[in-house]
Amino acid sequence: KERLVSGVTCDLNTAKIAILEVPDRPGIAYKIFSALAKANINVDMIIQSIMRDNVNDISFTISESDADLALEITKGVADEIGAKGVKFSKDVAKVSIVGAGMVNNPGVAATMFETLAEEGINIQMITTSEIKISCLIDASSAIKAVKALHKKFNLS
Amino acid sequence: KERLVSGVTCDLNTAKIAILEVPDRPGIAYKIFSALAKANINVDMIIQSIMRDNVNDISFTISESDADLALEITKGVADEIGAKGVKFSKDVAKVSIVGAGMVNNPGVAATMFETLAEEGINIQMITTSEIKISCLIDASSAIKAVKALHKKFNLS
Ligand SMILES: C[C@@H](O)[C@H](N)C(=O)O
Ligand SMILES: C[C@@H](O)[C@H](N)C(=O)O
Secondary structure, three states: OOOOOOEEEEEEEEEEEEEEEEEOOOOHHHHHHHHHHHOOOOOOOEEEOOOEOOEEEEEEEEOHHHHHHHHHHHHHHHHHHOOOEEEEEEEEEEEEEEOHHHOOOOHHHHHHHHHHHHOOOOOOEEEEEOOEEEEEEEHHHHHHHHHHHHHHOOOO | OOOOOOEEEEEEEEEEEEEEEEEOOOOHHHHHHHHHHHOOOOOOOEEEOOOEOOEEEEEEEEOHHHHHHHHHHHHHHHHHHOOOEEEEEEEEEEEEEEOHHHOOOOHHHHHHHHHHHHOOOOOOEEEEEOOEEEEEEEHHHHHHHHHHHHHHOOOO
């Protein structure tokens, strides 16, 4: 029987930045990420969910070593575009489940979320692709999360 | 020279749903997606960005054929957990750039966003993985978006 999930990964060398209430109009995402690219900052996750009242938040993750410079650049762009503010934390970890068997399997994401909930771990950010589901959580919960996911998906 | 982006994909058979201002505590993501999984609904993108004032929005996409049932289920969960409401649209398309060369290349996402901005296309949702950057846009802009991205990334 095909294994649904083939592995669990954990990235502790990550920081999150969010630029809050940016105008929801063409060109804004470009402005933010071209500024970061110009400084050669590698952006990992980029997450933008549904807008509200003509504004949106855009959150992203970078390595901890790039975090301070990324924050400085983001604050600059935030001022320029009239965003409400910027949030920042280095105290996070990105935990992911990976697998070719996940596509078109409705229960896999729910099972990952259930596992984290059972450990009392709050999910800060979520992003998915066909072969990977990633959750950003407190860095202090990372080890517990990885252990529980290994167990739930029979990977121990 | 390695090609950064190897392809552009477009999924027009997609609808977006967002559950607004859900309590930001463990177990909520599980509740929503287990309800959808129980109904055998395949969820494509799941997007959760930064929280605000102890609530968060969770948006996701499904096929158009699953959309009405997914909406019904989501409204049920929304009431149960005290979310503010649910948003819904079938008038969307998911446009993605794909490539192994994108990892650790800061400019690629910015270039995709620039291309959409140049066409006057507003980016509704964004999600990324190491090999894929996806933007949700108006369905009516999809063809224009794909053409422009092919051109920008020399794929025509
Ligand atoms: C919010 C941001 O993504 C904006 N909608 C844009 O297209 O750039
Ligand atoms: C908002 C939702 O993701 C919540 N934080 C949870 O862990 O389920």
